[in-house]
Amino acid sequence: MTVTHGTLAAGGGQLGARTLRTAVVGAGFMGWVHAESARRAGGRVVGVTSGKPGKAADAVAAAAAAVGADRGYPDLESMLADAAIDVLHVCTPNSSHAEIAGKALAAGVHVVCEKPLATDVADAATLVTAAAGAGRVAAVPFVYRFHPMVREMRARLAAGQAGIVSTVIGGYLQDWLAGSADRDWRVDPALGGPSRAFADIGSHWCDLFEFVSGDRIARLSAQTVVVRDRGGSGESNEDLATVQFATASGVVGVLVVSQVAAGRKNRLHLEVSGTDASFGFDQEDPERLWVGAREGNRVLMRDPDTLSPGAARYTRLPAGHAQGYQDCFDAFVADTHSAIRGEDLVDGLPTFADGLRAVRITDAVLRSAASGGAWTEVPA
Amino acid sequence: MTVTHGTLAAGGGQLGARTLRTAVVGAGFMGWVHAESARRAGGRVVGVTSGKPGKAADAVAAAAAAVGADRGYPDLESMLADAAIDVLHVCTPNSSHAEIAGKALAAGVHVVCEKPLATDVADAATLVTAAAGAGRVAAVPFVYRFHPMVREMRARLAAGQAGIVSTVIGGYLQDWLAGSADRDWRVDPALGGPSRAFADIGSHWCDLFEFVSGDRIARLSAQTVVVRDRGGSGESNEDLATVQFATASGVVGVLVVSQVAAGRKNRLHLEVSGTDASFGFDQEDPERLWVGAREGNRVLMRDPDTLSPGAARYTRLPAGHAQGYQDCFDAFVADTHSAIRGEDLVDGLPTFADGLRAVRITDAVLRSAASGGAWTEVPA
């Protein structure tokens, strides 16, 4: 590789920084992703436990192996009691998030909790209160915020480059549940919660839109559809949702969220149109930002030489050598660790308050859809 | 050019076919486009009159020169009386469409009328009745139907290739009215009608969606916004609209229409997602059709060797030599002439019934927006 620039963001952990003792609940793929990012941030993964307590000894050992932890524990309580944990990552099915995160906060541990933070508003609000009361850092991995071109879009919108922002077109489309035989624990409301497509991926879109725009979805009307009958413990949660909304500042927009859209894998797409400039971002092509203007459109590549400071902060490689999803995740965890150490002014870290916000929007979507698409206020 | 295929659609008029005597009302740019397509279809442009009667002699001559007509007339009545017209093209501001088209039908003349067919539902419905009563061909230039890749999308949806159609994302974005100083007669409700962005371009999108899907927008909820205060005879009609809808067959979707979206010129975009395949078309890139599937996505180019018959019919050039907007317009007028001569089975010609349909949807959008986005039924 040709290194062309001397200004790349420092990667990895801060030298001399205190090593954070990290633990994980949930030994699946996301458990490994969290653990790996913790290591890359300079942390040590001291323990792991499965989301289901009481595992046999070999299962405990397998969990430790799966995420690369120093040791496995049979349950959360024994891990909290024994491992001298600084920060706990919650990577279990949705319905257990609130209880686990609550216990960790009660034990004085910082928490990173997978989204959705909880499967209902009350639980999420309780966690926000608990985190504030405990004075702990409590973060939710809305990691798309850490794509440098997302930060660039945010910086340009904040600078007023769009002129009058007028419309928003959004989508988050996947196809991994398009087949009639596709199954997953998320499909079962008892594990995944009352919302699936929206809670799982729609929440990402809403967080990203509100993050880049600095605006808030104030009222919305929604439709949800179950395309496939998938069995499970009750009626399936939604395969897709469409939403129309207005923001606090009067911008209008639409959003389609689907897990049954053939050909799309993780197409989180966002086009914000203004009278002077428009901006488009697609998570499947995260190294570029489309900037529209009457006199000609630009496709900006991530380039440390030309990005605004808020975007350059998350640039680790020269232009033209792609950063990816893992880089976002690493940056999120690194910022979380910085916040825990109190050593760095971190901008844009997604917290439990943001997690609550996503749950509130999801709740409004479900309520609107249940009442025939009635316009529904989203509490601030 | 290398001609690679022997199966290209015949262009131009049918040899030996009767030459249709064509006349035009409205001597602006669209008048010229209609006249030129009529000539290319083998017609003769025998007369033109301005939309504003009583012009002086030199203005009459200028109109004839502008569209290439044999002669100009001071008003519609004298032209209808004198020119032995087969078909009249109405290319005047929206508010005059209904009266002019009505007079032509009453005179026994076939009519091509620019959209919107009328500025309210009653007038449009009256014209449909009049056309049926007169037994005349009455067409509306929803010309995007004539892009070959639109026909390909339609053929594939009709064949069920999408599996379960689940969601629709649509947009028609322009930026030519984004500036604070931008003006046009369409902005004035007295000339353009109560709806601008939606009547002018949203109607195109709705026609295209219903055409390719064979489905109908059954109910909708809409928001409209006036971004710019533009003066004029009254309050400005809308700069943009967002719409959420459900179709007769239960498909849900969203649409954003705007004339103030910087960087977009005529981005009519349509993505129909299904469980087996998804399809995407963008009018700014009309030679391609995106076909998504779980096992890999394709970008089909217009290619006479591989298109379905309904699409190959409108293919005039070998693959890789772009057809464009004018080719669509020519094909629309050629099909209209064929229908007038009764010599050809024309599939998919947009008629006054389609024009009425667009006015009905526009009316529903305005009514919904006026009542806070209330869900509104669209009469079939």
Added chain:
Amino acid sequence: MTVTHGTLAAGGGQLGARTLRTAVVGAGFMGWVHAESARRAGGRVVGVTSGKPGKAADAVAAAAAAVGADRGYPDLESMLADAAIDVLHVCTPNSSHAEIAGKALAAGVHVVCEKPLATDVADAATLVTAAAGAGRVAAVPFVYRFHPMVREMRARLAAGQAGIVSTVIGGYLQDWLAGSADRDWRVDPALGGPSRAFADIGSHWCDLFEFVSGDRIARLSAQTVVVRDRGGSGESNEDLATVQFATASGVVGVLVVSQVAAGRKNRLHLEVSGTDASFGFDQEDPERLWVGAREGNRVLMRDPDTLSPGAARYTRLPAGHAQGYQDCFDAFVADTHSAIRGEDLVDGLPTFADGLRAVRITDAVLRSAASGGAWTEVPA
């Protein structure tokens, strides 16, 4: 359509201009394309004859019908004698171009001759001399020059926007002869000439490059390959060629021309890199121009509001309504007619001198390839 701009180029023939009497030799698809463009330019297609003299009466009539001519003739001589022709379009197989064009010039007729102008340098040079001696307009349809974004690229290069022009990457790739069973008259050297891929499409690329750059290919080294044994009257001419070259001003570049490259239809691609800006054009996507710069890349759409005058001249439709190949061809013929009438200052009309230039480059390519890729000077 929404017409947004008052500055669109006038289409069609000049009002009041003398109607040019046009005739065509060759009643195939290209004959029709030429005839149609002549009509659109305000000409009258008074006669046609097949490239093979002595046709029976019904074949003569069929030729007239195929191109829409007033009448058919059994041979060129009778047509020249009878039809009072202003301009003759030569649309026959390559090996007959020189003789037919020569006879027309001798008869005092203006000529449009398909490329390659001739199948050897001497014949092409003779035609250039003949045209000059006769004082007739003599044009070759290098029609890609008439894409507005090609003119834009040319204007920007002429203005020095590229800084130091350093490299050129070019290609013209097709796949219509990729199959083992694919046949065409061009494959037979007796009809198509000693070069096929390069003479047919490589010549287009070279003309376009020299046109936009104002530079000249001074020396080259080439390889040619026959991939398929296709039978015919002798050894097949080349399926593909690769070329490395240097220009008169010291720019270096490469070019690949192929008719056996699966997936490419008419991918004429050209990327000119400079130290300040780079430019890329792709004939399969002709409404856009890629402009690269260190601080960010742009994708310019054809837009009458923002183009340079030389490009705006060929813009007939608003931005976002695609122009295509036929629009180029129409513009080329319209400019040719203007030149014939002497009424307009036409810039960039490709003449027999340009046709000779392409034959010279083709000849250099064949000679280099025959001598193992030896560096070969291209006479100016």
Added chain:
Amino acid sequence: MTVTHGTLAAGGGQLGARTLRTAVVGAGFMGWVHAESARRAGGRVVGVTSGKPGKAADAVAAAAAAVGADRGYPDLESMLADAAIDVLHVCTPNSSHAEIAGKALAAGVHVVCEKPLATDVADAATLVTAAAGAGRVAAVPFVYRFHPMVREMRARLAAGQAGIVSTVIGGYLQDWLAGSADRDWRVDPALGGPSRAFADIGSHWCDLFEFVSGDRIARLSAQTVVVRDRGGSGESNEDLATVQFATASGVVGVLVVSQVAAGRKNRLHLEVSGTDASFGFDQEDPERLWVGAREGNRVLMRDPDTLSPGAARYTRLPAGHAQGYQDCFDAFVADTHSAIRGEDLVDGLPTFADGLRAVRITDAVLRSAASGGAWTEVPA
């Protein structure tokens, strides 16, 4: 993130595997990248020394901090003597590679050496012999081989999907030296070697082409240009090169390499055309593979569910969550460690033999260019 697939490649180090003691020479950005990948592969970075021996104590400590090593050393010799190194990564300026790698091999240490392996053929060949004699793993980071879509292209070419491979179009374009004031140690032949653009990035392209095609560049003709006078210890090495070549199996192709092409950052592009299918890869968009065919073109996204096994091996994330450059580098180092441990059958690891190959091609390019582009054989 939604994890959709159970078959993702295991990331990180093998559990229970022996921890490799890694050391680095060169404490710049690339030193950090190597060290980080070693850590991610489960290694321990035990030492680092600057490329310039005899550094003061604080410089030694700074080097250790910069790459995250246990300690710094004043010179290579003391580090080799003290640190019990398993594998040494050479990340110094080009002219010192051969000496450092040679010393490491002589000390019985495995080596990863940045490209170019050496600045002349003799030195590179000596290293290949030394590595073989020592029985050590000796690798060169041609890391683009580790993009999953590169592996997919290779698997499909190996399976014969292209039909007859006919042409290759290649490029590696950057712009970081386009400005008149741009400087770097690579510009100075005393440090960078006699070739710059080609040795630095052209070598990457050649390695990638030969890797995916299984073919060899047999003879070539080249031009090199110095666009900018940059001062330095002697005449500047080349800013750009163009190459025409033929392979051992008779495929012909072209290549442009430039570090002064405005708008391109790391555009390593490769299009291999065949009669049945063509393949295109662009390193700036590494998650996609273009597959052309006459019946329609596809854009394959990296998707663990649909890739061939050789590509799926390097897939760590679900489709639609981008992998990037760092993932390639990590995979390269992980495979190197596997090879060192002898525990895994590694396919496609780039070795010193591949490094020598690149130096030979570079040498042929320089010799050809020096002799006016004479065709030059590349020794196998």
